[in-house]
Amino acid sequence: MIIWQSVRIALQSIGANKLRSGLTMLGIIIGVMSVIAMLSIGRGMQNTVTAQISSIGTNLLFIRPGGTQQGGVRQQESAATLTLSDAEALASVPNVTSVAPEVDGFGQVAYLANNAVGRVIGVTPAYQDAMNANLASGDWVTAANVTTRAAVVILGSQIATNLFDAADPIGQTVRINGQNFRVIGVMAAKGGSGFNNTDTQIYVPITTAASRLTGNNRFRGGDVVNTINVRITDTSVQDSVVQDIGDVLRERHHITLQQDDFTIQSQQDILNTLNSITDGFTIFLGGLAGISLIVGGIGIMNIMLVSVTERTREIGIRKAIGARKRDILIQFLTEAMVLSLVGGLIGLAFGAMIARVISGINIGTTTLQTVVDVDAVMLAILFSLGVGLFFGIYPANRAASLHPIDALRYE
Amino acid sequence: MSAVIEIKDIKKIYKMGDVEVPALDGVSLAINKGEMVAIIGPSGSGKSTLMNIIGCLDTPTSGTYILDGLDVSKMSDDEQAVVRNKKIGFVFQQFNLLPRTRAVDQVELPLVYSGASDRKQKALTALQSVGLGERTHHRPTELSGGQQQRVAIARALVTNPSILLADEPTGNLDSKAGREVIAIFQRLNKESGITIILVTHEPAIAAHTQRVISIRDGRIYANERVAKPKDATHELTVYDTNGGGH
Numbered sequence: 230m231i232i233w234q235s236v237r238i239a240l241q242s243i244g245a246n247k248l249r250s251g252l253t254m255l256g257i258i259i260g261v262m263s264v265i266a267m268l269s270i271g272r273g274m275q276n277t278v279t280a281q282i283s284s285i286g287t288n289l290l291f292i293r294p295g296g297t298q299q300g301g302v303r304q305q306e307s308a309a310t311l312t313l314s315d316a317e318a319l320a321s322v323p324n325v326t327s328v329a330p331e332v333d334g335f336g337q338v339a340y341l342a343n344n345a346v347g348r349v350i351g352v353t354p355a356y357q358d359a360m361n362a363n364l365a366s367g368d369w370v371t372a373a374n375v376t377t378r379a380a381v382v383i384l385g386s387q388i389a390t391n392l393f394d395a396a397d398p399i400g401q402t403v404r405i406n407g408q409n410f411r412v413i414g415v416m417a418a419k420g421g422s423g424f425n426n427t428d429t430q431i432y433v434p435i436t437t438a439a440s441r442l443t444g445n446n447r448f449r450g451g452d453v454v455n456t457i458n459v460r461i462t463d464t465s466v467q468d469s470v471v472q473d474i475g476d477v478l479r480e481r482h483h484i485t486l487q488q489d490d491f492t493i494q495s496q497q498d499i500l501n502t503l504n505s506i507t508d509g510f511t512i513f514l515g516g517l518a519g520i521s522l523i524v525g526g527i528g529i530m531n532i533m534l535v536s537v538t539e540r541t542r543e544i545g546i547r548k549a550i551g552a553r554k555r556d557i558l559i560q561f562l563t564e565a566m567v568l569s570l571v572g573g574l575i576g577l578a579f580g581a582m583i584a585r586v587i588s589g590i591n592i593g594t595t596t597l598q599t600v601v602d603v604d605a606v607m608l609a610i611l612f613s614l615g616v617g618l619f620f621g622i623y624p625a626n627r628a629a630s631l632h633p634i635d636a637l638r639y640e
Numbered sequence: 641m642s643a644v645i646e647i648k649d650i651k652k653i654y655k656m657g658d659v660e661v662p663a664l665d666g667v668s669l670a671i672n673k674g675e676m677v678a679i680i681g682p683s684g685s686g687k688s689t690l691m692n693i694i695g696c697l698d699t700p701t702s703g704t705y706i707l708d709g710l711d712v713s714k715m716s717d718d719e720q721a722v723v724r725n726k727k728i729g730f731v732f733q734q735f736n737l738l739p740r741t742r743a744v745d746q747v748e749l750p751l752v753y754s755g756a757s758d759r760k761q762k763a764l765t766a767l768q769s770v771g772l773g774e775r776t777h778h779r780p781t782e783l784s785g786g787q788q789q790r791v792a793i794a795r796a797l798v799t800n801p802s803i804l805l806a807d808e809p810t811g812n813l814d815s816k817a818g819r820e821v822i823a824i825f826q827r828l829n830k831e832s833g834i835t836i837i838l839v840t841h842e843p844a845i846a847a848h849t850q851r852v853i854s855i856r857d858g859r860i861y862a863n864e865r866v867a868k869p870k871d872a873t874h875e876l877t878v879y880d881t882n883g884g885g886h
Binding site for chain 2: 241542546547550551634
């Protein structure tokens with residue numbers, strides 16, 4: 230009935246005492262501001278991670294040695310169960326576009342006086358397509374390189390910059406773990422973070438990696454690889470391809486379903502896991518910030534209580550001229566909610582500003598991105614209204630329960 | 641003439657711990673429609689308690705109170721609020737206007753609570769009838785005491801109540817403003833026939849009414865017609881040589 234009137238009266242009352250209203254809202258403002266800023270960081274992080282992972286493409290499977298569990302007994306991760314021949318055999322599985330086995334290690338790369346440490350990935354020609362490895366300049370590993378165990382290397386963009394600055398690395402000789410390699414290519418910069426960051430990796434022919442860096446001079450069919458990357462045509466066929474790959478490998482390894490000595494993981498699975506991690510992180514951050522929102526609500530309750538006491542006379546007058554208990558209740562509840570809503574909107578504006586300021590700041594190798602999305606905004610607004618409602622009820626009820634005669638007598 | 645107020649054997653007893661304090665000890669009276677009545681008594685006589693009961697701000701411990709045909713003595717808080725809103729107009733000694741609120745908004749407030757339409761127009765009409773047509777948008781700090789009380793009277797009238805209940809309405813006013821207020825009451829009583837009850841401790845004020853009810857120690861001990869009620873409007877022209885109004 231008099232909701233609109235109540236809003237007007239509430240706004241009047243808030244405007245009449247700007248300092249007090251401002252101080253009351255401060256808690257909500259800070260609370261909402263933090264929530265929005267935190268959520269935007271979390272969401273930005275999620276978007277960055279998703280984008281990074283998606284840039285390789287989600288139609289990707291990773292096969293690693295070691296089964297997850299076998300017959301109740303946890304299988305020890307034995308590194309010697311995936312071989313180069315396994316990789317070759319998988320190329321004929323339907324809906325598989327390319328198969329790229331890899332051998333991994335760590336290496337120290339040096340050029341003149343400069344030094345860098347990075348993952349060394351031993352690759353085949355197929356790796357470039359399978360993993361969307363984009364070159365900024367130069368060439369990829371060729372079949373000939375693999376056959377001859379050539380000492381050639383493609384540098385990740387960060388490594389190249391660390392060693393060569395602005396100079397062109399192509400054709401130069403670097404030392405990897407003390408051995409000479411000729412630079413034949415430089416990767417395009419990808420940015421981002423995490424150990425999958427191609428910028429800090431170097432790529433050599435798979436046979437070279439095995440012989441020079443892990444000491445296996447006769448790397449061939451029966452020799453072990455760390456990972457087999459499989460690019461499939463589409464995520465829709467993922468399940469059938471996983472099935473088929475499993476069949477092929479089990480047959481080759483002479484094992485049954487229960488005895489899997491390999492694990493197939495999809496890019497999609499990784500994406501989902503990471504998303505749920507960042508979701509959790511975001512909720513956690515948001516929750517922390519939410520605590521300050523609760524404090525803000527307590528502030529509102531305090532001020533409303535003071536306001537009710539100060540306006541005891543006024544409440545008595547209103548009741549004398551015909552306000553019922555619910556009229557007074559609605560009036561004060563509306564005031565509390567308007568206060569918190571206005572505070573929430575101001576906090577929203579500040580939070581968005583903070584998000585804008587944070588965006589683009591670099592921490593280490595990561596660039597912080599922030600995204601203020603509709604969900605966060607709605608959450609903030611609803612939460613502020615909720616806080617106003619919840620913390621306003623007690624004072625509003627006190628006001629509504631005042632006896633008119635006592636209230637009128639109040640000095 | 642019909643009775644607009646019928647009070648039969650009203651008792652109001654307050655409990656202070658173990659002790660029972662009878663503020664009203666069996667009060668009976670009747671007030672007819674269109675009368676202008678004074679209730680007079682010293683402080684502690686129970687006149688405030690009686691006024692609170694007449695004004696439906698309080699319920700009696702026992703006895704009946706029939707207002708305009710309605711038994712209001714046993715009503716709930718909400719029901720009493722409605723009665724206060726629609727049937728009773730209050731005028732207080734301390735004006736009791738809402739701070740920082742414009743006159744027209746003050747006067748329309750009872751109509752807001754009753755959900756009436758056309759509130760602004762009714763409020764303006766009420767303000768005009770008390771001579772404040774020029775000051776409808778003034779706030780209390782911009783009005784003199786007499787003007788504030790007139791706003792309060794306009795507010796009391798706006799719902800067309802059955803009775804106007806005034807508690808020491810001139811207590812905070814100088815003598816001229818006080819006479820103006822009494823003059824307004826007398827005019828309203830004569831022109832629109834509204835029943836007016838003035839609660840006071842001053843015989844000089846009571847002398848302007850048609851009947852004086854005297855109360856002491858929680859009991860009515862006199863209920864007399866006034867032979868020749870004084871005319872406040874006349875007094876204003878005689879006693880105030882300043883001429884020109886506020």
